[in-house]
Amino acid sequence: MKITLALILFSFYTVNAQQKPVETIYFEFDKYDLTEKQISVVSNFIKNIDTSKVESIQIYGYCDDRGNDEYNFRLSNNRANTIQNLLVKKGFNQSKIVILEGKGRVVVKTDTVENLYETRLRNRRVDLIVVKKNSFGKGVYTSFKDNLKVGDKIYLESILFDIGSAKLTSNSKKELDKIALILQKHRSLNFEIRGHVCCTPEIYSDGIDRDTKERRLSWNRAKTVFHYLISKKVSKSRMTYIGCGNRYPLGKGDNYDRRVEFVITKI
Known part of the structure; x- marks a missing residue:
């Protein structure tokens, strides 16, 4: 995967028993600001989501495994705040953002990872967890x-x-x-x-x-x-x-x- 594509990758998948959709934005090494292409992707996310059906959004920031814990907690928080600020600037209701948290670095065993470069690339990210109204299921x-x-x-x-x-x-x-x-x-x-x-x-x-x-x-x-x-x-x-x-x-x-x-x- 080329780095230019990875940096603007916006993926969709589901996690845990609640099937909550997750949107992921990837960052450059040691950065928490966004490129114009990444800003465009976030803008499209807001345009395409039906906010009337959104109960809440949780924002979690992450870093790769390099650096000390204190620095990476600060960097991951900055990444999460960058996404929140952009969402609000683009018109998203801030009251729906119920969790804003930097998780720090994602620790990996460098000697057991098949592709360390791409693993670190995927770990420099912010996850947006979107919970839709009445998404708890029937009954x-x-x-x-x-x-x-x-x-x-x-x-x-x-x-x-x-x-x-x-x-x-x-x-x-x-x-x-x-x-x-x-x-x-x-x-x-x-x-x-x-x-x-x-x-x-x-x-x-x-x-x-x-x-x-x-x-x-x-x-x-x-x-x-x-x-x-x-x-x-x-x-x-x-x-x-x-x-x-x-x-x-x-x-x-x-x-x-x-x-x-x-x-x-x-x-």
Whole structure:
């Protein structure tokens, strides 16, 4: 691949279980400014995307493996900021950019990589992760509605947690009080409570609960909701709970990943 083509490459592919489209912009070595051709590509991206269907965008910057960590974190942040500034300048709504982060250098084992030059070329980049509205799939709802089916998921934005905490906020308790009343009216409804976390390194599957010091934060969040509903006269025989760790980010920002969901298991 010629370097002139690689520098303006704008690729499309999908990642993880949510099938989130990723647009990638590649940078020259040790640079965070853009050429005119790269600016044109970003402009075309904005023209071609239906912003009314975009829930959010996450921007992540990267560097190749050369240089020290401090310098590369700064460079990767500058690359991410360059793309954000261009998007906003071209008319993209900045409020939809929920994550802006430099990830630093992508470490590779130079003695095991078949084509080190092209590998480093691909690692000097910014990824734009585009999350479309209602992209969570069929059977995902934001309230306990009528005519639910086994397997349906209910995600409630009012039931969120503070960083590192499994304690319920006052708003979460108010929402759970409403849910308890609904569940008391629909006594045949059984469900699983699933806890989630944000902001944990990829090498870990769960976060640390700052109260218990255990790396079981998602489990503890689900367990907290389980016991709160029991205190509101919801039979524990109708409920189970599990921790899902950091495996299922919503793509709406870290705040929304500190959550629980309800999965219907029996009607």
